[in-house]
Amino acid sequence: MTEPLEGLTPAEARLWDAFRRGDPCDLRTGDPELDDPAADLEWDASRTVRAIVxxxxxxxxxxxxxxxxxALKLAGALLTGVLDLSGGQVRPYVxxxxxxxxxxxxxxxxxxxxxRLLRCAVPRVEAARLSTEGxxxxxxxxxxxxxRLTDAHIGTDLLLNQLVVGQDRSGQAISADGLTVAQDMEAELVEAAGEISLRSARIGGRLSLRGSTLRNPYGRYALNAARVTVEHTLYLSSGWLSGHLDGGTPPVGVRTRRFSCEGGVRLDDGRFGNAVIADKARFHLVGAQTLSLRxxxxxxxxxxxxxxxxxxxxLAGARVGNLTDARSSWPGAGGIDLAGxxxxxxxxxxxxxxxxxxxxLAxxxxxxxxDPYETLAQALRGSGExxxxxxxLLAKQRRRRETLPLAGKVWGCLQDVTVGYGYRPGRAALWMAVLWAVxxxxxxxxPAPPPVDEQAWPHWNPALLALDLLLPFADLGQSNAWRLSGAAQWIAAGMNLLGWMLATTVAAGASRLLRRG
Incomplete structure (x- = not known):
């Protein structure tokens, strides 16, 4: 059995004995103000434990x-010196x-x-490649x-709720690239001044940042989680202010705090097994900072x-099953990228x-x-709309028309007015009826014009003549039976031309519909 170190203080001797029994060693005074480790109050020697012990x-x-x-269960102690456990195998519960x-x-x-470190004040935590079974x-x-938790491996849950963390000399508050968490990572109501980096991290359950406040206004990102894998859900939503934090939907009447981010967010190439939820979150971006979900x-x-x-x-290149959004979620022109x-x-x-x-879309x-127009149309069709x-799709054709030369714009306007690019085929029938009546x-x-063949002398029928002129693919025996002259000849030519144009636009629209837009 390892003998106690020589020169132990009363607090250290008390801790040594409690460790062997797995009992708590509580050095707190019972005064919440005096026991606050983050307060600017001195703690006396009766609460001091050397890190080497x-x-x-x-x-x-x-x-x-x-x-x-x-087990080591210590409360209310001032730990002096560097607690260096680098590379060590720590088997007792801590x-x-x-x-x-x-x-x-x-x-x-x-x-x-x-x-477990609960409500402790630590100048900095260096834990690269740390591993825990629990x-x-x-x-x-x-x-x-x-x-720093770079390449750390957490056997079950990582709990950071209500953590207050500043930045290191490189501007990072939490550096956890390559982190692996077997179950959930809870970081609710966190206050971080600096970048939280979770690049290539793997979370076996959910990643919750409910109610957290991330501030890195002068850096590029406040949250940099490119290539992150979350097997369940990423929460960037409201957290509830209470003594008990277990996630879920806040009960009615409980005060909540919204997720707030001052600085860019990067989730590029992330994989999420269930959902990404940004509900009532606030994103304050300046300069080149973006909310990037590429x-x-x-x-x-x-x-x-x-x-x-x-x-x-x-959202360039993003692939989503169901998109739930609000009209108020989107910035104006030039502030959205939906390519792919x-x-x-x-x-x-x-x-x-x-x-x-x-x-x-515009x-x-x-x-x-x-592409964005066709994607929206396909989603609407899928829901029966x-x-x-x-x-x-009609709006898509109108946007396309803006890019065409003058002749194309004129032809496009004609298709739009007559048949709505084929998406409003009832217009063609209406135009035909109006022209036929006129x-x-x-x-x-x-008066009836003279016939082309005086011996045949066909029966004069103004209604059939007008219809024959409008239908370019039909011969009702009227348009070629009469010798029109003067204004009547010009009217007939105009009706024949309009008939051809209507027929062509209807055919183009029908072809477009058959191609499903």
Whole structure:
């Protein structure tokens, strides 16, 4: 059995004995103000424990008492010196509550069963390639110098709720590229000043940032999670302010805090097994900062904001099953990139009329691009809204017309006015009926012209003559039977020309419909 170190203080001796029994060692005074590790109040020597004593207990501690399980459960202590457990195998359960560290905590390549730091104040946490068999908890801790968890492996859950964290010299608050969490990563109501980097991280459950406030206004990103994999859901939504944090929907009457981000968000190439939810979140972007969701893949994207981001949103190349959005979620012209964005269905929250949806597409395509229009039309067809899908495709043709030369614009206008590019075929019948009526009345008010063949002498029928002139592919025996002259000849030629144009536009529209837009 390892003997106690010489020269232990009363607090250290008390901790040594408690460790063997797995009992808590509580050095708190009972005064919440005096026990706050983040407060600017001095703690006396009766609460001081040297870091080397803690390291000795965890790495080469005394044996447990018979029938007990050794564990380090320390509360209200001032840990002096650097607690360096780098590369160590820490088998006992470790829980530190309301403790204050006067130097950084070094845990790179260390292995723990479970490590819990609850409401502790630590200048900085270095834990690259840390591994745990169970949880890693840092809730309500204050870490002004940032946290490094690069390539760390957490065996179950990572809990960071109500963490207050500052940035290191490189501007990062939490550096966790390559992090692996077997289950959930909870980072609710976090206050971070600096970049949170989760590039290529893998989360086996959900990643929750409900109610968190991320601030990095002078950097490029406040949240950089490119290539992240989340097996369940990413939450960028409201968190509820209470003593108990277990996620879920806030109960009625409970105060909530919205997710707020000052700085860019990058989720490019992320994979999400269930959904990405940004509900009532606030994104304050300046300069080149963007809300970037390029090439993400998720069954559902819920973007329901009360106000649009102050910068640009990019969904270029993203693939989404169901898109739930709100009219207020989207910035104006030039602030949206939907190039290559695909979704299968739409479920707008609140009023989002089709006219505004078409304007949304126009805002996203300063230069004409047919793909966003066709994607929207396909989603509307899938939900049974065929008439709305045709309106979207009609809007696409009108946008395309703006890019054509003068002759193309004239021809396009004619197709639009007559048959709505084939998406409003009833217009052609209406025009035919109007022209037929006008032509029939005109010819009925004139005497019968002389026949081409005086011996045949056909029966004069003004209505059939007008119809024969309008139908270019039919011969009703009238248009070629009479010798028209003067104004009547010009009227006949005009009707024949209009008939050909109507027939051509109807054929073009029918062909477009057969190609499904």
């Amino acid at each position: 803690v390291a000795r207990l965890l790495l080469d501690g005394p044996g447990r008492e018979p029938g007990r399980v050794a 829980e530190l509550r309301d403790c204050r560290f006067d130097c950084r905590l070094l845990l790179p390549e260390a292995h723990f069963s479970t490590l 949880d890693l908890h840092l809730p309500r801790c204050t870490v002004p110098g940032g946290i 090439r993400i893949q998720t069954p559902e994207l819920r973007l329901t904001l009360d106000e649009p981001p102050s910068g640009r949103i990019s 964005f695909s979704y299968e269905s739409l479920a707008p929250q609140g009023s989002f009329p089709l006219s505004r949806r078409i304007a949304w 805002d996203a395509t300063p230069e004409y691009n047919p 065929d008439s709305q899908a045709r309106e979207v 032509g029939a009345l005109y010819f009925a008010g004139r």
